[in-house]
Amino acid sequence: MQIMTPKARSDVHVNLPALQKLDSMLIEVLDSMVDTEYWYVESGSRSGGRGKNNGERQTKKWWLPSPCVPEQGLSQFQRKRIVFQAKLVHQILKAAKSINEQVLLQIPIPMAVMDALPKSGRSSLGEDLYHAITTDYIPIEEIFVSLSLKTEHSVLETMNRLEGALFAWNQRISEERSRRSPARHSWKFMKDSSSELEKMSACIERVETLIQLLKSRFPNLPPTFIDVVKVQYNEDVGHAIVEAYSRVLVGVAFSILSRVAEIMLEDDLVKKPNTPMSSLKFDLSSDVYLAGITETPPGHIRRSLMDQISMVDGRFDAVVKKRGAKQLMW
Template identity: 85%
Template sequence: EVLDSMVDTEYWYVESGSRANGRGKKNGLRQTKKWWLPSPRVPDIGLSQFQRNRLVFQAKLVHQILKAAMSINEEVLLQIPIPPAVTDALPKSGRAGLGEDLYHAITTEYIPIEEIFLSLSLKTEHTVLETMNRLEGAVFAWNQRISEEKSKKSPGRHSWNFMKDSSSELDKMSMCIERVETLMQLLKSRFPSLPPTFIEVVKIQYNVDVGHAIVEAYSRVLVGVAFSILSRVAEILLEDDLIKKPNTPLATLKFDLSSDVYLAGITETPPGHIRRSLMDQISLVDGSLDAVVRKKGVKQLRW
């Protein structure tokens, strides 16, 4: 419906690069990562306020669809069991799954998940997917450990101190699982078009429930379409800003699709206050986690 409503627009598309790609280049337009896609163009005076407001309103609708589709897809994948044939390929412990640095951050109390998120090196889609695989592997290992410990409990065979220590360890694991799942939600919201993780792939491949298969496939396609629409709208708004604000540094005009600033674009926002892309922030704070840990000297959860 949103795509069908995009008729009689003030913008159009051309095969050459956009103004954003050419900003700062003296010898023509530079090649973009998605050079095969046509680039948006707007009138010399920019978009009218009515057209811009309409685009932002459509983006809000699509963003709601995106969030709903992601939630449905995630819920369906949780209901699909991991096939026993591949469990041997998954990590046997949280430390092995996360690696030393990320394990230290997750198991250290009072370090906000947002700080861990910003400290990750997420410069390419491959590194983001690799991080997601590590996080999912750790959650699987901890859940397996919790299940095994609960099945071993027997008041008649173990002392009270042993049971108390075991319960304390399980509580710590449960807390770490919550922290990892929160970090995974941040990654998914920031990178909604990320390919399926290893666990998701094997779940889909070995799934035998037709209903789950249909809902998972439909919601996954819907996520991709919604994200593509939001990306195209962001490119049009950026092109419009480059016309109306030619002296504004390009970095301050990069919108974060999931930010409130982007979705609330109906009201004028000073260029200097526009939130930069999280990818830009990540590149600035990459490797800062160790400094945070050393500065706070906080306690780490161990077992």
């Protein structure tokens, strides 16, 4: 005789305790921020601290209190302590974000939304980005630095286009593999189909790499269209709990890092009053603000995407004419 006992789902059983541990670590970090050398005042009232040129520092988040530091700046001990706390929070953020991305991958796209998504990678990406992705001559890093990413809206739009192409290509590969049958098709047809699927798989890898570059460069982007509809139409309670919990932890961790960056910026403005504020940037890997940071990876020349495509298309067309290869239609 067997007695049925309740058993937790494996994904929830693993992820939920991990998120609870990350939650407690965040609380411990916040509780450790006592006896500090910095303090906060309401925006518009900076009489108690020193800032750049003893004046108010303009900030986009005017509703948040402004950090203040002593006239001589933070001590070396205090600065190292803040950096240690920031690095710990950064690791928590990466762990929570990884869990969130994993659970979003497990949530299926609603059938009602699939019909609204692009049916091909070309229509989703647009001609310029499509040619850059499907051509091996252009490194992903150069495509990344050539994208127009001036605003959060443009970055999110690019992410939506890339994810739409991923969905279309993955659907195409699944359909081709499910209906492929050696008994129904000739060997030549099977060979051409396999070659096309291999090219499509290579493009999927390039798009996934580009998405990871965008996520690392813009860590606090709003959710993409596909992620939003997944959460909105999700009917799995376990997925909903893990996704919401991890998303909240990511937001809290990012807010803490933002406040730490403001403190470090204020400290540098006091210690280096003649340094332009636009040239200061906090880097967790070196715990200092770095001047003159460029987004262009070393060894790559920043060129416009159209220049790259024009250069590549000339060589690609020559290869096509020479070998009689077919143009990609997906």
